[in-house]
Amino acid sequence: MTASTLTISLLEERNGVRLLLARDDLTHPELPGNKWRKLRYNLLEADRLGHDTLLTFSGAYSNHLAAVAAAGRLTGRRTVGVVRGEELAHRPLNPTLARAAADGMELRFVDRATYRCKQEPEFLVELLRETGPAYVLPEGGSNALALPGCAELVQELQILTDFDTLCVACGTGGTLAGLLTGLQGQQEALGFAALKGADFLRQDIDQLTQAGTDRTYSNWQLRTEYHGGGYARLSPELRQFIREFRQRHGVLLDPIYTSKMLVGVLDLLDKGYFPRGSTVVAIHTGGLQAWDGFGGL
Secondary structure: OOOOOOOEEEEEEEOOEEEEEEEHHHOOOOOOHHHHHHHHHHHHHHHHHOOOEEEEEEOOOOHHHHHHHHHHHHHOOEEEEEEEOHHHHHOOOOHHHHHHHHOOOEEEEEOHHHHOOOOOHHHHHHHHHHHOOOEEOOHHHOOHHHHHHHHHHHHHHHHHOOOOEEEEEEOOOHHHHHHHHHHOOOOEEEEEEOOOOHHHHHHHHHHHHHHHHOOOOOOEEEEOOOOOOOOOOOOHHHHHHHHHHHHHHOOOOOOOOHHHHHHHHHHHHHOOOOOOOOEEEEEEOOOHHHHHHHOOO
16 A cells, blocks of 8 residues: 655645645545554554454544554455444444445444453453454554654655644544654644543653653643544534635545644634744644544535
């Protein structure tokens, strides 16, 4: 699997600040940009270890689940998805799960208490006994091997433009952690949490960069006030923002991640957070498959 060339465009200039949009959502025809980047080196490691099965964990509308299923189809691997919510096994599959199943993924539904044990060694041993040997990918695909793929995005951006701040949406924090390793403590990075109560992500991001590069960074912030009501909550106000953004810029945002990030970036622009004369790059990470679960725009 190969990715296309990253593109970047000017969204607007406001309060003396240039705001650019990086279209990482377009860099792979079937996998959202950051999901492909997180998977790239994990797939190489799976090959090195001789695994032909990928096993991962997710919620029912997960971009990561959809990406792993697509990667399995594209590379001829078996895929297994452990999905939070035992009750879902007795309902029609939502569009995300239906697409994953069509891509060949075996779906295993577990109750929420069991799902919370997903990182415990005893649980994994029993799970792999049932499924057979597999390369295990964490929820969201965020591990140390996810970081170098996301760090490459920084290098691609630096070829295209000078910038002072990178902005990205956060679910598990893996993409932001990878960007930090690529920035090497230079320009600022801002993460915008897509879920409520996301303060724990600060520690998770530090743990990821420590695992990946043996260091932590101070040139970043996590903004937790733009979650829009919580993960997978699409308020009428956010839906209207997405419509107006598409009319103004010709770009469709996803309803879970990038839309909330851009609400936050534009609000910070209005509040004078970014210094005059600076350049801010907002990264569109994809996730448009989520619209199927919201009935479209």
